[in-house]
Amino acid sequence: MTPRVLDWLDERTGLQVIWRTVFDRKVPRVNWWYTLGSASLFLAMMQAVTGVFLTMYYVPTPEEAYNSIQYIMNDVAFGWLVRGIHHWGATLMVLTVFLHMLRVFYYGAYKYPREVTWVTGVVLLLLTVGLGFTGYLLPWNQRAYWATAVGTSLVGSVPLVGEFLMRVLRGGADLSFLTLSRFFGAHIWVLPALLFGTIAVHLYLVIRNGISYVPRRDE
Amino acid sequence: MTRRSDYYIGRREFVAGVVGVMGAVMAAVVGLPIIGYLVAPALQSSGGAGWVPLGPLSALQPDQPSPFTFSRLQRIGWKRTKMNRTAYVSRDADGNLIVLSDICTHLSCKVRWDPAQQAFVCPCHDGLFDQLGNVISGPPPRPLDRLEAKVEGDLIFVHVEA
Numbered sequence: 001m002t003p004r005v006l007d008w009l010d011e012r013t014g015l016q017v018i019w020r021t022v023f024d025r026k027v028p029r030v031n032w033w034y035t036l037g038s039a040s041l042f043l044a045m046m047q048a049v050t051g052v053f054l055t056m057y058y059v060p061t062p063e064e065a066y067n068s069i070q071y072i073m074n075d076v077a078f079g080w081l082v083r084g085i086h087h088w089g090a091t092l093m094v095l096t097v098f099l100h101m102l103r104v105f106y107y108g109a110y111k112y113p114r115e116v117t118w119v120t121g122v123v124l125l126l127l128t129v130g131l132g133f134t135g136y137l138l139p140w141n142q143r144a145y146w147a148t149a150v151g152t153s154l155v156g157s158v159p160l161v162g163e164f165l166m167r168v169l170r171g172g173a174d175l176s177f178l179t180l181s182r183f184f185g186a187h188i189w190v191l192p193a194l195l196f197g198t199i200a201v202h203l204y205l206v207i208r209n210g211i212s213y214v215p216r217r218d219e
Numbered sequence: 220m221t222r223r224s225d226y227y228i229g230r231r232e233f234v235a236g237v238v239g240v241m242g243a244v245m246a247a248v249v250g251l252p253i254i255g256y257l258v259a260p261a262l263q264s265s266g267g268a269g270w271v272p273l274g275p276l277s278a279l280q281p282d283q284p285s286p287f288t289f290s291r292l293q294r295i296g297w298k299r300t301k302m303n304r305t306a307y308v309s310r311d312a313d314g315n316l317i318v319l320s321d322i323c324t325h326l327s328c329k330v331r332w333d334p335a336q337q338a339f340v341c342p343c344h345d346g347l348f349d350q351l352g353n354v355i356s357g358p359p360p361r362p363l364d365r366l367e368a369k370v371e372g373d374l375i376f377v378h379v380e381a
Contacts, residue, residue, distance in 0.1 A: 049249070
């Protein structure tokens with residue numbers, strides 16, 4: 001865009017202030033471990049984009065779930081690519097989020113004034129794992145089915161309310177089409193909405209407080 | 220300080236450029252296949268062009284169009300789906316068989332023969348067609364589509380497009 005168009009836009013929106021605040025902020029001299037947060041964000045956005053496109057063919061019913069994924073993989077142009085990115089991106093995202101947490105932990109970056117950032121980060125880790133867990137059922141193959149049978153049974157071992165929680169999670173006593181349906185709903189609506197909402201808070205705090213420097217030997 | 224020529228690119232500009240180019244490449248790698256991904260079903264043939272038996276000549280009513288239902292298997296996505304259709308058969312002044320599609324030529328609602336009005340009526344926007352499919356009134360831009368038909372023995376066959 002020409003400077004004139006940019007000036008016109010900036011005068012009416014204050015875009016430059018936002019740009020400077022978000023991208024031109026001062027950061028201490030850091031190392032490559034500090035890129036894991038951005039990597040996680042990038043992967044989250046890739047998951048959102050590929051996930052949206054997958055829903056155009058995926059059908060969340062026991063009769064059609066498996067067949068629709070076979071169709072995506074074999075008949076839709078570049079379906080293998082879209083699903084492949086979503087599949088491997090999911091694994092990679094859990095990894096980068098976890099490594100990001102380790103970096104923050106070992107550098108002590110969760111300390112004052114960044115405690116709230118850490119807490120939202122923990123929420124983000126749980127949401128990421130939740131997305132991984134709900135997404136794992138959707139292919140509705142043997143591995144997906146039994147992994148979810150085991151995963152939901154674990155909840156059943158919680159004292160007193162475990163049995164009830166398990167039934168809520170499964171949408172009934174047993175794994176059924178209701179389980180698939182609610183996992184799908186959680187996977188494409190509830191958890192992503194919470195994830196991106198929490199990411200917004202997390203990023204706001206990162207920008208507000210600035211990032212921590214690499215701890216020195218004498219600290 | 221070194222003298223900067225007009226073509227000097229600083230580190231900041233270089234990094235910004237590299238990030239921009241890499242971002243564009245990544246967007247293209249994901250974005251271009253997505254176009255193919257989205258249009259894929261539009262390019263797949265649902266199959267099933269050919270002659271379909273409609274019914275016996277003896278089932279024809281003498282002075283008004285007779286509805287015949289026929290079905291054919293279509294490959295839609297990963298499934299073979301039975302699609303039911305209706306065609307109206309009547310005879311023109313010379314006694315030739317006229318087989319009309321029941322799909323309105325306006326916006327593809329289904330027309331129905333109304334004996335009281337002696338016309339095909341489209342329920343969506345009040346299109347009216349006569350017994351041979353010609354437009355009487357309403358918005359339809361052209362007569363009802365005619366299906367190619369043939370008779371073998373006592374059976375009427377129609378040719379359906381893919």
